[in-house]
Amino acid sequence: MPEAASISGEPAGALCMLELFRGCSRGCRFCQAGIAYRPVRERTEKHLRELSRRLVDSTGYNEMSLTSLSSADYSCLGGLVDDLMEDFQDEKVSFSLPSLRIDSFSIDLAHKMQQVRKSGLTFAPEAGTQRLRDVINKGVTEENLLTAVAAAYRQGWKQVKLYFMMGLPTETDEDIIGIARLAKKVVDLYQEIKGRRGVKVTVSVSCFVPKPFTPFQWFGQVPLEEFERRQRLLKENIRDRSIQFHYHEREVLRKQALEEGKPEKIVEKMVDGRINKYYKEVCLIEQPFIKDPDQTVQNILGDVKVRRFASYQLGEGLEKRSEDFAAEVAAQIK
Ligand code: SF4
Secondary structure, eight states: OOSOOOOOSOOTTOEEEEEOEESOSSOOTTOHHHHHTOSOEEOOHHHHHHHHHHHHHHHOOOEEEEESTTGGGOTTHHHHHHHHHHHTTTTTOEEEOSSOOSSHHHHHHHHHHTSSOOOOEEEEEESSSHHHHHHTTOOOOHHHHHHHHHHHHHTTOOEEEEEEEESOTTOOHHHHHHHHHHHHHHHHHHHHHHSSOOOEEEEEEEEOOOOTTSTTTTSOOOOHHHHHHHHHHHHHHOOOTTEEEEEOHHHHHHHHHHHTTOOHHHHHHHHHHHHHHHHHHHOGGGSEETTEEEEEHHHHHTTOOOOOOOOOOTTTTTTOOOOOHHHHHHHHHO
16 A cells, blocks of 8 residues: 555545555455455554554545455454544544444444444345355354344444345345345334334345356356346335335446436447446456457357356566565564
8 A cells, every 4th residue: 555645636535545454364255355365464553553644644634444355354453443543633534444344343443433424334244145145155144234233223323235246156036035125124123223214224236246266256147137137126125215226237327327418318328338348347258359359259269168267467477566565564573
C-alpha cells in the first residue's frame, strides 16, 4: 500500500487504506483470493500504527479503511482500533472496516468505530441454505447471522445488506428460495427486538464465476437464461416491502443507461452489449483469441471440450513486479 498519494483539490473527506495483513485463514471454496494469497501474514500492531501516522501525515486524508481480505480476522483488531482511535482523536480521523465477520465481536467493533453515523452494515452469508453454505465451506450458520444482526439492531442499526451468490455448484431452487426466507427472518427480527417495523434489508445477488486454482474451478457456469430464471424465482419469493432486491448486472446496467440519458429503445441493446462484454472478460471460451482478437477461443477450439486451463496475466513472469511482503513482515519481527 502506498504511504503517499497524489492529491488534486481538497483532501478532506478522502479515504486512505491501511492493509492489516495478506491472505485469509477461511477457505471459502469459490474464493480465488483466499487461496492465491496464502499463507496469512500479519503486520504487527506497532508497525500498523507507524504506517497509519505516515499515511495521514502524507495524504491529509481523514478517513481510513482497515483493509484486508477478511479484516475482522486480524488477531489484535480490538486493541489496534482502540489505539488508532486514541492516536488520531485530535485530528478527527475516522476508521472503517470494509467487511465484517458474522459475529457479535464485529458488531461491537463497528459500533465503536461509528459512534454517531450508523450507516448500513453488510454481511455475506453467500448462500440461502445451510446445505449450500456447507458446500461452499462458508462456515456461517443461520444462528450466527441472526445473532449478529440482533446485536446490530440493539446497537441502533436499521439498515442491513446481505450479499449472496447465485449459480453456485449444486444450487437448487430450494437454495434460491432460502435466500428470500433468510432475508425475511432478518426483517422479522427487527420487529421482534424493537417492537416496530422500520428496518431496511437489501439483498444483493451476484453471479458465481468459477475461478482458476479454487476447488470449484472445474464447475461450469450457469447459462444466462438460467440465471435470469433463478433471479425471477427469487424476486417472486421476496414479498416483504422492507426488503430491497438488488440483482443482476442487467437491472443495474439498465438503470445506469437510463440515468446516462440513453433513449429507452436502445437501452436493451446496450445492456446486451455490456453483458456480453462482461462474459467475454470472465468466460474462457468467450474470450478473444490472443493471436487474433477477431476470433473467440471457442472459434479456435471448434468441438474440442475444455477440461483444464490455467490463467496468467499478460506478461506474467516476464515483467510483473512482485512485492516481497513476507520479507517485510520478517524484517519487523527481527
Ligand atoms: S470469501 Fe472472504 S472469508 Fe472467504 S476465503 Fe475469500 S476472502 Fe476469505
